[in-house]
Amino acid sequence: MILRSTYRQAEATRYLRPNGAWDVPTLDHLLSSHRPATGLAVVDGVVRLDAATLERVVAGLSGGLRSIGVRKGGVVAFQLPNWWEAIALFRACWRLGAVAAPIHHQVGPAEVGRMIASLQPTASFAAAGMPLAEHQGTIGVRSGDPHFDTLLSGRPVAVGIGRGADVAVVLFTSGSTGHPKAVLHTNRGLAYKARSMVGAHGLTSTDVALMPSPLAHVSGLLNSVLVPGAAAMKVVLMEKWDAELGVRLAGEHSVSFMIGPPTLFLGMMDVPDLSARAKTLRVVSCGGMGVTPEFIDAARQGLGATVKRTYGSTEAPTVTTCTAADGPDRARDTDGHSVGDCVIRIVDPVSGRTVPQGARGEVLLRGPELFVGYGEEAQTREAVRRGWFATGDLGTLDADGWLTIVGRCKDVIIRAGENIASAEVERLLELHPGVRQAVVVGCPDDRLGERVAAFVVGDGALDVEECRQWFSAQGVARFKTPELVVNLDQFPLLAMGKPDRTALQAQAARLAGVGN
Known part of the structure; x- marks a missing residue:
């Protein structure tokens, strides 16, 4: 594989300075150092994990993975619903300096086969009934297979290894060319994104996140694992989305933060007595197609929360949104502005030249949180042009840096x-x-x-x-x-x-x- 930077050397030097974008050694360091020993960290159905218990689980599983041959740079694939075991696998991989490769729980056998062929994982894990469970050597999770429980009791690994520049995660996304692409992210890129989104959303350790987004998605990974870990806040997992259950969980756990596509929140707004049952909901961030100004108006009224638009992708997680300091109109009518060091450029899709201010063109991005390449070199060369990631999305950028997505170049x-x-x-x-x-x-x-x-x-x-x-x-x-x-x-x-x-x-x- 070939890795390509979406930053210039002078920018990298700035990112690496004290308090710069990459001033965090690894994801393991970020998530281990920001969590007090007490207080709930993860809620998964009847399972409650406080911070100390989660740390013991991660340390033990790290030792278990090491015992079956997982080493720095090795790949661990898993196909699981939104279970606490997935969070433990992510974090154990990062402690060992290994690469976590989650596979969406709805991906079918043919696609799973192609993914595993490209990943060549050292170890694989899956829930019963998942296509990955049928692959030779896959270890079952919650399936009656005692092997996983044995791995949880491995010789504890308390200190992580690895470097910020190491690849930490492979995520799969559909591209305009067909088969899912393997998207590579580093420790330092994701650590920066987690910290910057904590600030952009105004989150603290007293907040509680409800996250039904799949953990194999960049949104689920970022907002179920990374942001809650960086903010030392509790996350409530949902195995699958159900609006009635979501509202009930929001009330039971005093949920204050959610992120997802419009369909999720429209479902919540249909639940009777929503405002009384989910009265602690404070910040809702929404991305994807269908996030219109009319939807934002309806959601603000129906949810009783700050509702804002956001823009990002698997390759470029949440590069624009609004902060508490921004006015509500901009959060309604645009997809936000860069909340960190990410630079946005709008170009003519054919000539590649920068278009006049406010004109429509393809969105190009450069910054510390972007991916470092795809699993296939040809895909990387096509997408990263002279240090800029060509998103395939059409947008406009105004004089103050507010981005509005208006369509897509890609099909x-x-x-x-x-x-x-x-x-x-x-x-x-x-x-x-x-x-x-x-x-x-x-x-x-x-x-x-x-x-x-x-x-x-x-x-x-x-x-x-x-x-x-x-x-x-x-x-x-x-x-x-x-x-x-x-x-x-x-x-x-x-x-x-x-x-x-x-x-x-x-x-x-x-x-x-x-x-x-």
Whole structure:
């Protein structure tokens, strides 16, 4: 693999100074040094872990992992729901200087197979029923396999090893080219991001986070593991999202901080007596498609909290948002401003030249929190151009540095916070014997942001139910399955003979009743 910096040497020198962006040795150091010995750290159903217990678990599991051959730089893969064991695995990896590689719990067998082939992990862990559990050598978690419990009782490792520049995490994200990309993050980049977001959100040790976002997502990792650890605050995990349960947990645990896509909060707002049951909710940060000014207005009223927009990606976690010092209008109408050292540039997608202030263009980013490359060198070279990460997103930047995302250069659908590559879904559809050609677009949805809409040319018999069966048979995550299927004799074409995706998106919106 090839690692590429998204910073210049002079910037790196500044980051490494005392109190600079990278003035934290490792994630293990950050998370171990900020937590008092008492007070709850993690709530997972009936399991309650205080800080001292969590430290003992991490130390023991670190020794257990070492006993099965995990060393500095080795990869540990795991496919788990939002369980405390996932947090323990993250932290044990970092203590050993190893690389944590979480796999989304909804990813299907075919994708898991490709991921494991690229990761070549030293050790693998999975819950029963997960595709990774079927791979040889995978250790079961909460599955009756005593091996994991034995590892928890390993010879304690109290002092972490590793360096800030070491890769700490591999996260997978869908790209516009199809198969999920392996995104590499360092200790120092994620440690900086955790500290900066604690400040941006105004969090302290008295706050409590409720986090249903998958821990294999950058949002779940950042806001369930890193930010709570850096702020020494409690996090309440949810194995899967249920609005009624979420409201109940928010009341029981005095939850004050949440982050997620609009669909999550719209569900909460439908729960009776929300304001009385979740009255401690203070800060809500929301990203993804569907975060409109109208949604922000409704959420502020319905949730009784400060609700703000945010922008980021797996490669560039939460690079813009608003702080308490910013006015509510900017938090409503824009995606925020850089809250740290990240630099934003807007360029013409074709020429690469910087566009005039306020003009629409592709968003480029550079800064200390960005990823350092993909697992495949060609992908890294394409995405990182002369030290800038080309996001594929379209946006505008005003004179004061406020960013507004207006669209995407890439053909990626964002459904309830999940990135879905149109190319991947199209390829799967075109494997179906009744489909000759497929075009997949995002269809606007009030709750999910977007749904997957498929336009196909073939024998005319494909429908949603057949799609479900076909995608299930291919071992693909359920959220990638088209929810609208339209059979056509031919596609509308652009002058160059390519399918007119804009026209198909408009047709999908009409069929879904959007704008009627």
